[in-house]
Amino acid sequence: MRIKICGITQPDQGCAIAQLGATMLGFICVPASPRYVTSEQIRRILQDLPISIQTIGVFANASLDQIYQTVIETGLTGVQLHGHESPDFCDRLRQLLPEIELIKALRIKSPATLVQTQDYFNQVDVLLLDAYHPQQLGGTGQTLDWQSLQQFNPPCSWFLAGGLTPNNIQEALQQLKPDGIDLSSGVERSPGDKDLAKVRLLFQVIAGNREQGTGNREQGK
Numbered sequence: 001m002r003i004k005i006c007g008i009t010q011p012d013q014g015c016a017i018a019q020l021g022a023t024m025l026g027f028i029c030v031p032a033s034p035r036y037v038t039s040e041q042i043r044r045i046l047q048d049l050p051i052s053i054q055t056i057g058v059f060a061n062a063s064l065d066q067i068y069q070t071v072i073e074t075g076l077t078g079v080q081l082h083g084h085e086s087p088d089f090c091d092r093l094r095q096l097l098p099e100i101e102l103i104k105a106l107r108i109k110s111p112a113t114l115v116q117t118q119d120y121f122n123q124v125d126v127l128l129l130d131a132y133h134p135q136q137l138g139g140t141g142q143t144l145d146w147q148s149l150q151q152f153n154p155p156c157s158w159f160l161a162g163g164l165t166p167n168n169i170q171e172a173l174q175q176l177k178p179d180g181i182d183l184s185s186g187v188e189r190s191p192g193d194k195d196l197a198k199v200r201l202l203f204q205v206i207a208g209n210r211e212q213g214t215g216n217r218e219q220g221k
Ligand SMILES: O=C(O)c1ccccc1N[C@@H]1O[C@H](COP(=O)(O)O)[C@@H](O)[C@H]1O
Pocket: 006, 007, 026, 028, 030, 033, 034, 035, 058, 059, 060, 082, 105, 128, 130, 137, 138, 139, 140, 141, 142, 161, 162, 163, 164, 182, 183, 184, 185, 186
């Protein structure tokens, strides 16, 4: 399972979180967010990271040109679209930046909203499900109704996001088997300031969960 820690703003925290086991780091390129980082800041953080870490820029309703410029300036390996971007917009971004990993986040207001995800199956690499909040686009700490997602099985990869923490990740992963998880505010001291003790605990809980799964399989459960 891939693990993305989002809202990185400091080079030392990025390195430490990569060392703890994150496979992806996210950088908020949404100016209104308290976790916003400029291209210059992203570049500085990326230069110390191991090459194996995927680095994702998170955008919301930005123009194709803004996204293109940021990716070219920074060397990000992927883009997460967290606003109201259409499937056609995803297509055009794919043509512009064919090498990057393309993630479309959808904020799920009700189980009925899940139907919208179908429009993106062929357009993106990963679908990311986040919780809906009427005023904020992301990083809200709100959880989804995990039970209502149990039948969600898209033909592409999907990530679970929204209010995940070291305290609730075990329950979430007992109910769902996403290809990846994405955490931001659940491993923070304050917006953009990651709490390394919480990140460490997260990886310990996930490792325990994996061992439990292996044990259950060995015992035929
Ligand atoms: O984190 C932000 O400030 C943010 C701003 C605008 C769009 C997305 C944002 N973050 C994304 O929100 C989800 C869930 O965050 P949380 O774990 O509930 O705090 C995550 O995908 C972030 O990438």
